[in-house]
Amino acid sequence: MNINQNIKVAVDAIVFGYSENQLNVLLIKQKYGVLKNKWALVGGFVKDNETLFEAVNRELQEETGITVNYLEQLFTFGDDIQRDPRGRVISVAYFALVNSTKFNVRADSDAEEAQWFSIAALPDLAFDHKLILETALKRLQNKLTYQPIGFDLLPKEFLFSDLENLYCTLLNKEIDRRNFRKKILSFGIIEETDKFGSKKNGRPAKLFKFKKLKYNKLTKEGFVFDIYFA
Amino acid sequence: MNINQNIKVAVDAIVFGYSENQLNVLLIKQKYGVLKNKWALVGGFVKDNETLFEAVNRELQEETGITVNYLEQLFTFGDDIQRDPRGRVISVAYFALVNSTKFNVRADSDAEEAQWFSIAALPDLAFDHKLILETALKRLQNKLTYQPIGFDLLPKEFLFSDLENLYCTLLNKEIDRRNFRKKILSFGIIEETDKFGSKKNGRPAKLFKFKKLKYNKLTKEGFVFDIYFA
DNA sequence: CCAAAAGTGTTTGCGCTACACCCATGC
DNA sequence: GCATGGGTGTAGCGCAAACACTTTTGG
Numbered sequence: 362m363n364i365n366q367n368i369k370v371a372v373d374a375i376v377f378g379y380s381e382n383q384l385n386v387l388l389i390k391q392k393y394g395v396l397k398n399k400w401a402l403v404g405g406f407v408k409d410n411e412t413l414f415e416a417v418n419r420e421l422q423e424e425t426g427i428t429v430n431y432l433e434q435l436f437t438f439g440d441d442i443q444r445d446p447r448g449r450v451i452s453v454a455y456f457a458l459v460n461s462t463k464f465n466v467r468a469d470s471d472a473e474e475a476q477w478f479s480i481a482a483l484p485d486l487a488f489d490h491k492l493i494l495e496t497a498l499k500r501l502q503n504k505l506t507y508q509p510i511g512f513d514l515l516p517k518e519f520l521f522s523d524l525e526n527l528y529c530t531l532l533n534k535e536i537d538r539r540n541f542r543k544k545i546l547s548f549g550i551i552e553e554t555d556k557f558g559s560k561k562n563g564r565p566a567k568l569f570k571f572k573k574l575k576y577n578k579l580t581k582e583g584f585v586f587d588i589y590f591a
Numbered sequence: 592m593n594i595n596q597n598i599k600v601a602v603d604a605i606v607f608g609y610s611e612n613q614l615n616v617l618l619i620k621q622k623y624g625v626l627k628n629k630w631a632l633v634g635g636f637v638k639d640n641e642t643l644f645e646a647v648n649r650e651l652q653e654e655t656g657i658t659v660n661y662l663e664q665l666f667t668f669g670d671d672i673q674r675d676p677r678g679r680v681i682s683v684a685y686f687a688l689v690n691s692t693k694f695n696v697r698a699d700s701d702a703e704e705a706q707w708f709s710i711a712a713l714p715d716l717a718f719d720h721k722l723i724l725e726t727a728l729k730r731l732q733n734k735l736t737y738q739p740i741g742f743d744l745l746p747k748e749f750l751f752s753d754l755e756n757l758y759c760t761l762l763n764k765e766i767d768r769r770n771f772r773k774k775i776l777s778f779g780i781i782e783e784t785d786k787f788g789s790k791k792n793g794r795p796a797k798l799f800k801f802k803k804l805k806y807n808k809l810t811k812e813g814f815v816f817d818i819y820f821a
Numbered sequence: 822c823c824a825a826a827a828g829t830g831t832t833t834g835c836g837c838t839a840c841a842c843c844c845a846t847g848c
Numbered sequence: 849g850c851a852t853g854g855g856t857g858t859a860g861c862g863c864a865a866a867c868a869c870t871t872t873t874g875g
Contacts, residue, residue: 367639370681
């Protein structure tokens with residue numbers, strides 16, 4: 362191909378986790394280069410013979426060893442020509458969800474340091490990663506209301522109160538417990554188990570499961586997941 | 592930058608227009624290369640010193656001379672390594688809307704042939720442009736229901752019946768005229784003019800205008816545009 | 822017995838849905 | 849005067865919103 366172009370293509374992943382009523386993001390400490398010791402999203406350059414999707418998965422694997430529950434393309438950042446001080450780089454950003462309670466960050470092959478940060482207390486970020494993160498957060502908030510992705514931030518079996526808190530926390534809203542429960546249960550996409558989880562205090566609560574297959578089936582029949590708010 | 596990467600970055604635009612109750616797409620006939628004489632989306636390679644956004648606008652200008660009413664990034668296609676027979680190319684696709692009635696396609700500088708096609712009668716498309724087009728169409732259909740982008744497909748002043756037909760046609764739904772009108776008017780984002788447009792037959796109909804500024808203001812105050820269907 | 826969280830029903834009001842008749846114009 | 853599309857009002861019903869007390873457990 363006789364096109365003369367000197368633009369590099371990278372992928373970045375915004376990995377969200379949720380624990381103790383806090384939304385967290387996974388960041389990596391840069392070990393080399395101008396931005397050494399700054400924190401950045403998981404990511405790196407795409408190889409010539411891998412798809413974008415393979416590239417993100419590889420980076421996630423190499424840099425953190427994590428397995429994500431949900432992954433989708435978010436946006437491609439290429440409108441700031443100088444977003445990377447090393448040269449012209451565009452970044453295809455992906456948006457990932459993890460049940461982070463089961464996940465221990467590992468310092469891996471590339472031996473960078475990976476760490477969870479509460480989005481309430483973020484460090485300075487390298488490149489335009491703050492912008493990317495804000496974009497991802499908006500997407501998360503929107504998507505929560507029309508797709509059942511909240512479940513991907515919770516353990517397989519979860520308490521209703523945790524689901525409720527997740528929605529309250531991420532959307533900054535107060536929700537009526539009774540109406541919320543009624544609404545979610547009316548969808549018929551979660552199932553009561555016979556197990557109980559426990560908080561420190563109070564009456565023990567049933568554990569619930571998200572029925573993904575049922576959800577997929579209903580979706581094909583025209584069902585639309587949707588949570589409104591007062 | 593000592594990264595060895597041989598991936599080219601292109602942009603493509605899916606330009607939708609609407610006339611005579613038909614959704615149309617703007618395509619370009621390829622003049623050179625393996626895909627000579629095949630039809631393709633407007634697009635081309637990004638230059639080193641221009642943003643992605645500038646690149647799409649430049650290509651739109653160069654290849655068609657068109658001015659679009661709406662332009663947003665759609666998706667980045669890079670999961671088929673062989674989507675371009677000339678080598679590894681990823682394409683950042685954009686989604687554009689035009690009031691096509693006022694627009695006459697011009698064969699321009701690059702002297703390729705530009706032409707509107709009804710999406711009901713598309714020719715074979717080059718590359719993975721069929722996939723891109725389908726993605727764009729879904730986005731259009733979704734977005735119509737929660738953002739007032741239908742107006743960007745109509746003239747500045749339009750008939751209510753045209754707006755209604757646009758929704759019916761693009762969403763393949765039947766809509767009750769009275770309820771549709773009531774709903775739209777209740778938003779307070781369109782304005783009656785004192786002019787009349789005319790179809791061939793029947794009683795003349797008032798022309799309406801979309802009040803974009805009012806919409807923006809309302810949006811800041813929490814208003815959400817939303818059209819449901821039976 | 823007290824504190825803490827879980828679990829549960831009913832009433833009210835708003836908004837979507839369904840539905841049919843008259844009006845203005847051109848020919 | 850007839851054909852064609854434009855313009856309008858209402859009644860019922862379903863669903864979301866608002867709202868408070870009882871239950872179970874641990875200490």
